[in-house]
Structures are given as structure tokens and as C-alpha cells.
Amino acid sequence: xxxxxxxxxxxxxxxxxxxxxxxxxxxxxxxxxxxxxxxxxxxxxxxxxxxxxxxxxxxxxxxxxxxxxxxxxxxxxxxxxxxxxxxxxxxxxxxxxxxxxxxxxxxxxxxxxxxxxxxxxxxxxxxxxxxxxxxxxxxxxxxxxxxxxxxxxxxxxxxxxxxxxxxxxxxxxxxxxxxxxxxxxxxxxxxxxxxxxxxxxxxxxxxxxxxxxxxxxxxxxxxxxxxxxxxxxxxxxxxxxxxxxxxxxxxxxxxxxxxxxxxxxxxxxxxxxxxxxxxxxxxxxxxxxxxxxxxxxxxxxxxxxxxxxxxxxxxxxxxxxxxxxxxxxxxxxxxxxxxxxxxxxxxxxxxxxxxxxxxxxxxxxxxxxxxxxxxxxxxxxxxxxxxxxxxxxxxxxxxxxxxxxxxxxxxxxxxxxxxxxxxxxxxxxxxxxxxxxxxxxxxxxxxxxxxxxxxxxxxxxxxxxxxxxxxxxxxxxxxxxxxxxxxxxxxxxxxxxxxxxxxxxxxxxxxxxxxxxxxxxxxxxxxxxxxxxxxxxxxxxxxxxxxxxxxxxxxxxxxxxxxxxxxxxxxxxxxxxxxxxxxxxxxxxxxxxxxxxxxxxxxxxx
Numbered sequence: 001x002x003x004x005x006x007x008x009x010x011x012x013x014x015x016x017x018x019x020x021x022x023x024x025x026x027x028x029x030x031x032x033x034x035x036x037x038x039x040x041x042x043x044x045x046x047x048x049x050x051x052x053x054x055x056x057x058x059x060x061x062x063x064x065x066x067x068x069x070x071x072x073x074x075x076x077x078x079x080x081x082x083x084x085x086x087x088x089x090x091x092x093x094x095x096x097x098x099x100x101x102x103x104x105x106x107x108x109x110x111x112x113x114x115x116x117x118x119x120x121x122x123x124x125x126x127x128x129x130x131x132x133x134x135x136x137x138x139x140x141x142x143x144x145x146x147x148x149x150x151x152x153x154x155x156x157x158x159x160x161x162x163x164x165x166x167x168x169x170x171x172x173x174x175x176x177x178x179x180x181x182x183x184x185x186x187x188x189x190x191x192x193x194x195x196x197x198x199x200x201x202x203x204x205x206x207x208x209x210x211x212x213x214x215x216x217x218x219x220x221x222x223x224x225x226x227x228x229x230x231x232x233x234x235x236x237x238x239x240x241x242x243x244x245x246x247x248x249x250x251x252x253x254x255x256x257x258x259x260x261x262x263x264x265x266x267x268x269x270x271x272x273x274x275x276x277x278x279x280x281x282x283x284x285x286x287x288x289x290x291x292x293x294x295x296x297x298x299x300x301x302x303x304x305x306x307x308x309x310x311x312x313x314x315x316x317x318x319x320x321x322x323x324x325x326x327x328x329x330x331x332x333x334x335x336x337x338x339x340x341x342x343x344x345x346x347x348x349x350x351x352x353x354x355x356x357x358x359x360x361x362x363x364x365x366x367x368x369x370x371x372x373x374x375x376x377x378x379x380x381x382x383x384x385x386x387x388x389x390x391x392x393x394x395x396x397x398x399x400x401x402x403x404x405x406x407x408x409x410x411x412x413x414x415x416x417x418x419x420x421x422x423x424x425x426x427x428x429x430x431x432x433x434x435x436x437x438x439x440x441x442x443x444x445x446x447x448x449x450x451x452x453x454x455x456x457x458x459x460x461x462x463x464x465x466x467x468x469x470x471x472x473x474x475x476x477x478x479x480x481x482x483x484x485x486x487x488x489x490x491x492x493x494x495x496x497x498x499x500x501x502x503x504x505x506x507x508x509x510x511x512x513x514x515x516x517x518x519x520x521x522x523x524x525x526x527x528x529x530x531x532x533x534x535x536x537x538x539x540x541x542x543x544x545x546x547x548x549x550x551x552x553x554x555x556x557x558x559x560x561x562x563x564x565x566x567x568x569x570x571x572x573x574x575x576x577x578x579x580x581x582x583x584x585x586x587x588x589x590x591x592x593x594x595x596x597x598x599x600x601x602x603x604x605x606x
Contacts (some may be wrong), residue, residue, distance in 0.1 A: 002071050004203060007272050008196040009227075010126075011075040011091055013114035014100035015107075015468070019130045019169040023100065024063070024076050026172030028260065030185050031065035031072075060090040060213065062225070062274055064258045067189045072196075073258060073274045077114070083367060087114055088303045089212045089285065089345065093227045093274050096196040097123045099146075100130050103137035103166075106145045106434070109406055109470030112153070119155050126195050127164045128188065132178065136436045139166055139178060163195050199272025206294035207231030207239065209275070211287045212301065214343045220254055220278035224289070227274050229298060231291065234268040241280060242288040242297045249292060253279025284342055303345045306361035307401040307447050307471060310368055310570070311385035312337060313357040315580055317589060318494065318520040323582035325381030330356040333382055336375060347371065361390060364469075365451065369567040376566065376581050384579040387570055389448040394474060401447040402475040404429075406440060407457070408466040414439050416460045424449030425478045446478050447471075452571040484574055487533040488588075489526040491519040492595050495539030503556045505536055511561040512588065513538070522593025524577065527562075535595050564588065 014020040064073045075094055077087045091097075097118035101107055107115075118125060127146055129139045143164060150160045165188055167174040174188035208229040215223040233239075235255045241248045256263040256276040269275045277289070286301040314320075314330050321328055327336070337349045337358055348361040362368040365387055372384065391400050405426065407417050411433075418428060421443050430442040450469065457467050489509050497517045505511075511526040519525060519538060528534050564572070564586050569579040573588055576599070580587040592598040 002270075002273070004201075004270055004272050005198045006070050007073065007199055008070060008192055009073045009075075009093060009095045009199055009272065009274065010098050010192055010196050011077055011094035011096075011118070012098045012100065013077050013087065013118060014130075015102070015105075015110040015114075016078075018100045018102045018105070018111075020098075020100045021076060023128070023130065023167065023169040024074060026169065026185055027065055027074065027189070028063065030172060031067055031189070060086040062093070062258045063261055064274075065189075065260070067193060070193050072189070072192055075274075083346075083363070086344075086346075088117055089301045091117055091121055091123075092210055092212050092301065095123065095199055095272075096192075097125050098128060098192070099125050099162075100128050100167075100169075101142055101146055102134075103129050103132045103139045103142055104134045104434075105408070105466075106138075106142045107149050109404055109468045112149060113470055115149065116153050119150075119153055119159055122156075123159075124195055124197065125150075125159060125162045126191055127162050128167050128174065129164065130167045130169045132166045133168045133171075138434065141434075163191050165191060201228070201230040201271030203230075203232050203270040205230040205271075206291040206296065207233055207237075207289070208291075208296055208298055209233065209239075209277075209289040210298050210301075211283055211285055211289065213285060214283070215276070217278065222281050222283065223256075223276050223278050224280055224283045224287075225274075225276045226289070228269055228271050230271045232268055232270045233275065233277075233289075238292055239280075239289045240292045240295050241283050242290060242295060243282075243284060244286070244300065247295070248282050250280040250282070250289075252277050285345055301345060304363075304471065305390070306346065306348060306363055307390055308364055308368065308387050308451075309359055309361045309390050310387045311352070311357050312360050312372075313354070313383045313385070313578075315381040315383050315582065317383070317523070317580050317587070317593075319518070319580070319582070319585075319587075320381060323381065323584040324379065325582050326379035328381050333375075333380065334358060336378075336380060340371060363471075365570060366567065369565075369570055372566045372570075372581055376583055379583050381582045384570060384573075384581060386573045386575055386577065387451050389446070389451075391477070392474065398477040399474040400477050402472040403445050403447050403450060404470045404472045405443045405445050405450070406468045406470075407443070408438060408440050408468075409461050410464055411437055411439050413461045413465060414441060417441065417457065417465065420453075420456060420460055421445055421449075424453065425481055444472060444475075446475065446481070449481055452484060455568065455571060484572070485531060487528040487531055488524045488574075488577070488590075489528050489534050489536050489538075490590055490595070491523045491525050491538050492521060492535040493537065493539060494518075494520045497525070497538050498541050499556045499558065500542045501536075501538045501540040502558055504540075505538065506559065508534060508536070511559075512564055514561045515558070520589075520593070521595065522590045522598070524588040524590065527572075533600070 012020045060077045075090050132139050165174050166178055174185045176187050209226050211224045211226040213225045237252045241250050257266045288298045341347050341349045346363050350359040389400050426443040426445040428443050432440045497513050499515050509526045509528045513525045525538050569586050569588050576591050578589050578591050
């Protein structure tokens with residue numbers, strides 16, 4: 001058991017892509033976690049496949065490093081606002097926050113979100129201004145902006161007196177001053193040891209452990225991860241598990257702590273340690289593990305309410321079961337969704353009036369898209385309705401969630417972005433010009449206006465704009481709002497796409513399918529360039545005559561189709577459409593497949 005006064009628990013928080021996972025890489029390297037000749041991948045903490053593909057942190061993770069006689073427990077948290085639930089519960093395992101801010105971009109919406117949570121817990125904060133080697137870096141201005149943010153969030157005088165370091169995360173360098181010439185992270189590690197307080201809690205008091213996350217191991221079963229708030233836990237101890245509505249007895253079968261990237265078995269752990277316990281099957285996030293003779297419950301973990309909901313259902317298309325899916329039934333889908341809700345408090349699942357459909361609530365489209373992509377890779381097949389916002393009634397009036405939208409765009413695109421968000425009930429609240437030919441514009445926009453807006457934003461700014469959002473609160477319902485402007489091209493029969501049909505339909509819109517793709521009646525094969533839907537024959541072949549043969553044809557030049565992902569398909573669909581998700585394909589379709597029974601597309605406002 002490590003001495004309590006030699007333990008430091010720190011959470012690294014930042015906006016997405018500000019470099020915290022890369023910085024953790026070098027903290028691990030320079031503290032001797034890896035052998036000198038060991039081959040290590042970049043962003044070693046991003047162990048999940050989707051994290052490596054998307055380049056973002058999705059799940060909070062624990063690790064630890066040794067610095068002299070001190071043990072520094074590090075919690076790497078997600079940087080995207082859709083995964084804010086991970087941040088809120090894992091901050092309970094820390095005693096201070098290491099705030100990373102990009103030296104060029106400065107504080108962004110998620111910076112405000114994570115800093116507000118850290119300040120609310122009374123944490124001291126160490127500021128690291130990262131990427132000072134960027135050509136457009138402005139570290140002094142960013143330092144002033146962060147101080148203004150502390151004042152805006154009503155930080156205490158002690159918290160506002162934060163330590164500041166300057167870093168180049170990708171090179172493993174941290175400095176006290178911009179003029180320093182050292183080439184390692186020693187200043188950062190020394191500052192953590194000096195500024196982060198040792199954990200409190202009496203190791204001799206009755207046991208209390210808060211469970212902040214869950215894991216699973218094929219050999220030892222469910223693993224509860226949390227923090228020893230007070231007391232000492234040992235392998236073989238009997239504990240009481242105090243849940244939301246019942247208390248059960250259990251036994252600590254295996255006890256782990258964190259050493260480097262690995263969980264190491266340990267005989268005991270005292271107050272202030274971050275631990276993992278195997279052998280307790282009936283445990284959920286927020287439960288308290290306590291001494292059976294002195295049952296004292298800790299406050300349960302509460303995360304902010306979800307703002308987006310979406311219908312998950314059984315795949316009912318003609319291609320159901322033909323794309324490698326293993327789990328197809330409503331029972332299997334329901335069990336998987338409830339399993340997700342148990343380990344992620346930011347996700348909520350409700351049954352609907354239909355036995356084969358479920359309503360899933362989440363923080364944002366990306367969070368739900370990651371869940372669907374995970375299920376797809378686990379060989380689930382399902383259909384998805386279009387995302388909708390969660391509403392609530394306040395003082396007898398209907399309210400909807402409001403987002404703070406920060407757009408970082410070249411000066412020449414400020415007008416078009418303002419126009420696009422104005423059409424979606426957006427109100428400009430701030431505008432600044434950090435220089436280098438770019439402007440930063442802030443809007444307050446209803447959350448439903450942002451469904452499907454990201455792709456339109458990238459198109460409008462020719463891929464040069466940056467869009468960030470933060471949940472702002474609740475606002476009275478803003479009334480009807482424009483939805484997707486273009487209709488869909490819908491296949492009117494089953495078959496296989498032919499070059500001849502695609503070539504002649506090409507002027508009518510953009511396709512989602514290519515030559516040889518199988519289609520069925522009611523499947524959406526492309527986006528129409530007009531507001532109405534168009535039923536098309538995409539399997540038509542050229543008729544043979546005595547003069548022309550199948551081999552004698554004009555040159556067929558086809559544009560490549562737009563390949564839909566789970567995320568882009570969710571953004572694109574309208575209220576009368578569904579996304580069909582299988583292990584091999586993502587398709588979009590009409591909810592009513594038959595053209596004779598399908599109503600015409602309604603107006604593009606709700």
C-alpha cells in the first residue's frame with residue numbers, strides 16, 4: 001500500500017484535439033513505464049478501435065506514473081461534449097485538474113464545460129498551454145483568455161491563482177517560461193507534485209468506495225472501478241453494496257490498482273487510491289461499497305440530462321439477416337441497450353408502445369453514433385429513426401435544449417455561416433477576430449437546428465471551418481424550423497444497380513450506391529436535387545435491338561457515390577425515413593417501403 005501523502009490524483013481535461021492523450025504518452029515514456037527498447041504506438045491510451053479511427057478519446061481511462069517517491073494517478077478524460085458523462089463521473093477519482101488549452105485556438109466550449117465541473121468540485125487547476133510551436137500560437141493572449149474564463153465561471157481566489165506551464169506535447173516538452181530551453185516534462189511533473197494536494201480520508205476509518213465505471217474480464221467477470229474515499233480495502237473482505245434501491249452483501253475476490261498501463265493485483269489499498277475490484281456481479285455505477293458493520297452511503301453520481309433521443313428497432317428490410325448479422329431480435333437488441341445504460345449513466349433506454357422499438361436518450365448525435373457503430377461491430381442488426389430533441393415543460397410552456405455554437409471560420413465565410421444559422425433560429429451573441437485571417441463567431445441555437453447541420457457547415461465553408469458546441473440550457477420552443485431541403489431518390493423495385501440506369505439518372509442528384517449494389521423497393525439510393533422525392537428505376541438495362549448490341553454503347557462516366565457512415569446517415573434522414581445498420585452495410589430507406597402506400601414528402605419544416 002502506497003503512503004497516502006505520496007499519492008497524487010489528477011484528471012487531464014481539455015477540448016477535443018488539444019493534445020492531452022499525446023501528452024500522457026510522453027508522461028508514461030519519461031517516467032520509465034516503458035523499457036528503453038520497447039516499441040510503443042502513438043496515443044497509447046486510445047486503445048478502443050473507434051478512438052484510433054476517429055482520433056478522439058471516447059472512454060475515460062486510468063493509468064499511473066512514478067515520479068521519484070510519488071505515485072501520480074492520471075485519469076485521461078474525453079474531450080468531446082457528447083461524452084461529458086464520462087468526464088463528470090471520473091472527476092470523482094481526482095483531487096485536481098490539469099487543464100490543456102491549445103496555444104492558437106484558446107479556450108473552446110468543452111474547455112468551459114470541463115473547467116466548470118472541476119471548479120465546482122473545488123479542484124485546484126494546473127494550466128498547460130500546449131502546442132506553443134504552432135505558427136499561429138498566441139500563448140500570452142490565451143493565458144489572459146483562460147484567466148477571464150476562470151473569472152466568468154466564478155472561481156475562488158485560490159483557484160484563480162493557477163500554475164501555468166507551456167508545452168509542446170508531441171515532443172514531450174513542458175516549460176515554466178516561454179524562454180526556457182529544457183527538453184523534457186520535468187517542470188510539469190514537479191508542478192503536479194507541488195500543486196496537487198494529497199488525497200484526504202482516514203485509512204483507519206470504516207470503508208467507503210464510490211464506483212465510477214465498470215469493466216468486464218473473461219476470467220474474473222465484472223470489474224468495478226472506483227476510488228477508496230476512506231478506510232482500507234483488502235482482498236477477501238466482505239462489503240455491502242448500497243445501490244439505488246437495495247443493499248446486498250458481496251466479497252472482494254480480486255483487488256487491483258493501476259501501475260503504468262496495467263492493472264496490477266494488490267493485497268490492499270488505502271484511502272485516496274484508485275482501484276478495481278472483481279467478484280461483485282450486482283454492482284452498478286454510483287453504488288457505494290462499504291463496511292457491513294458501518295454502512296455509510298455516498299451521494300450517487302448524477303450527470304446532466306440527455307438532449308437527444310432516437311428510436312432503435314429491429315431491422316425489417318428485405319435484406320434483414322443477409323449481411324452477416326448475428327443478433328437480430330428485439331430481445332437481443334433490448335438486452336444490449338440496457339447493458340449500455342448500466343455502464344453509461346449518460347445513456348437512458350425506454351420501451352415504447354411497439355415491442356420491437358426502443359427509445360434511447362443520449363448527450364448528442366456523436367455519442368449515439370458511437371453506440372450504434374459499436375453494436376454493428378458486435379454483429380448486431382438494427383434500424384434507426386431520425387434523431388429528435390428531448391423537450392420538457394417549464395411553467396406550463398414547452399422548452400427545448402439550447403446550444404452555444406462556436407464557429408471558427410475564415411473571414412470570407414462569416415456571412416454564409418451567419419445566414420445558414422439564422423435560417424435555423426440562431427442568434428449571434430459574440431464575434432471576435434483572433435487574427436491570421438480567421439474569425440470566431442458565437443451563436444445560441446436550438447439543439448434540433450444542429451441535427452444534420454455539420455455537413456452543411458463543412459460544405460458552406462469548403463471544409464475550412466471548425467464547429468464546436470456546448471449545452472447552454474433550456475429555451476422556450478422556437479417554432480417551426482427548416483429541415484432537409486432536398487428530397488430523396490427512392491428505388492421503385494428490387495434488383496441490382498446498372499451503369500445504364502445510373503448514368504441517365506445522374507443529372508437528378510447524388511447517389512449513395514454504386515454499380516452492382518443490390519437494392520429493394522423503398523430503399524433510398526440518392527439525394528434528389530429538388531425538394532420532392534422521386535421514385536426511380538435504378539436497375540434499368542439498355543434494350544437490345546438488331547442494330548445495337550449490349551457491347552456497343554456510349555462511354556458511361558459515373559461520379560463516385562457518397563458513402564454513408566452511421567453518423568452521416570443519421571444526420572441525413574427525415575422523419576419518414578430510417579437507417580438500416582448491418583455489420584457490412586449502412587443503408588437508408590423509407591419507413592413505408594411500397595410506393596403505392598407511401599405518402600408524399602411533407603414540407604421541409606416541422
